[in-house]
Amino acid sequence: MLRFDPFSDLDALTRGLLSSQTGSNRVPRFMPMDLCKIDDHYVLTADLPGVDPGSVDVNVDNGTLTISAHRTARSDESAQWLANERFFGGYRRQLSLGDGIDTGAISATYENGVLTVTIPVAERAKPRKVEITHAGSQASISPTTVDAE
Template sequence: MLRFDPFSSVNNDVRGLLAGQTGTSRSPRFMPMDLCKLEDHYVLTADLPGVDPGSVDLDVDNGTLTISAHRTPRSEDSVQWLTNERFFGTYRRQLSLGEGIDTAGIAASYENGVLTVTIPVAERAKARKIEITHGDSRQSIASPTTVDAG
């Protein structure tokens, strides 16, 4: 089971709002993602357009999955910007993983600005059918014997 903590990025959001002043670097405020469960694994997809694939980092530590990536600002000194709305800097997102996750089996790919992470459910946490055994029909259950105290 995966748990998402919506408050883990509050500090980043506040920092992003405060850094929106003129002359300061702007950092990404948001890494949109989808998370779904397909059979025996979860699939997380995160939008990271314009991010250098070499900067994408995925880390699992103590039950927390951390995704980070970096978009480098354009370094054209002679440019006079008319509008500059694309964020640059480091993206970071963290998710708490439940106990039923196979962290050793997590795999990821990055294609066309989308990071796809496959998170398998641990074998011990998968749903399974329990076999019910039936006793021998010839065997009967003995009724308790009463002892006469007299």
């Protein structure tokens, strides 16, 4: 199960408000992502347009999933910019994983600028039906009449 971390969202908002620079020192402000549960696994999709696939890193350490990537800036210094709105630099996003996750089976793919991370639920955390067994045969009790004398 994934745990909600409101402080990471607050931290991202604060960084966005405090780093509202313009010019060439701009860095990415966020990594938009979706997270859903399908059957016995979670699926995380994150938009990383223009990111070199070799720079994408997915890491699990001590119950924390970390996604990082890097988009390089254009190296054409002779360009005369008319608009320069695209961000470049490092992206990083962290999620706390619950105890019911099979961290050894997490997998990821990157295609067309979208990172997809599959996070399976551990076998021990999956719902299961408990079978009820019946203890040996019970002796039947039949009514008897008592003679009154």
